[in-house]
Amino acid sequence: MxxxxxxxxxxxxxxxxxxxxxxxxxxxGFAPSLSYPAIRVGNIRTLQNNQPLYFAYPDSRAQAILIKLGRPALGGVGQNRDIVAFSATCTHMGCGVQYKGGRLVCPCHYSMFDPTKAAQVYQGLASTGLPRIRLRIAQNGDILANAMEGLIWGRTKNV
Ligand code: FES
Structure with a gap:
């Protein structure tokens, strides 16, 4: 053929x-969404701008990061549409990504991802953005992660 x-x-x-x-x-703009059991990540009353919160999702080995950016973001939730979450595993070679100075930075080879644009890569060796974690806010202000858009680096399935 x-x-x-x-x-x-x-x-x-x-x-x-x-x-x-x-x-x-x-x-x-978004990869297909894969749903997993919802977990509580935090509460909007305790989140502070630019103070990242690290958690594991969708399983205990998958590092993730939640950030209240203080400015609207693509796919953001909350009153100001500024709360976002992503896989914290770099899409280049799997190092842990950190939030610094308003951007997501990989310390291994300095790929950088824009959290206001669904963690699209804008510098470095990574060729794709970070998988986005879909969030929902409950009536009591709890922030729940309930789906992931994209595949975590190094896996053939997210779970
Ligand atoms: S592992 Fe992140 S840039 Fe290489």
């Missing part, structure tokens, strides 16, 4: 025409 150049690029990049055009479940 002959594979066209276009099909080869689609296979290698993992991108299908359907995901690019928004057909099916994928949405422009």
């Amino acid at each position: 002959m594979v066209t150049r276009r099909r080869a690029i689609q296979i290698l990049s993992g991108v299908t025409v359907a995901s690019v055009t928004g057909v099916g479940k994928a949405q422009w």
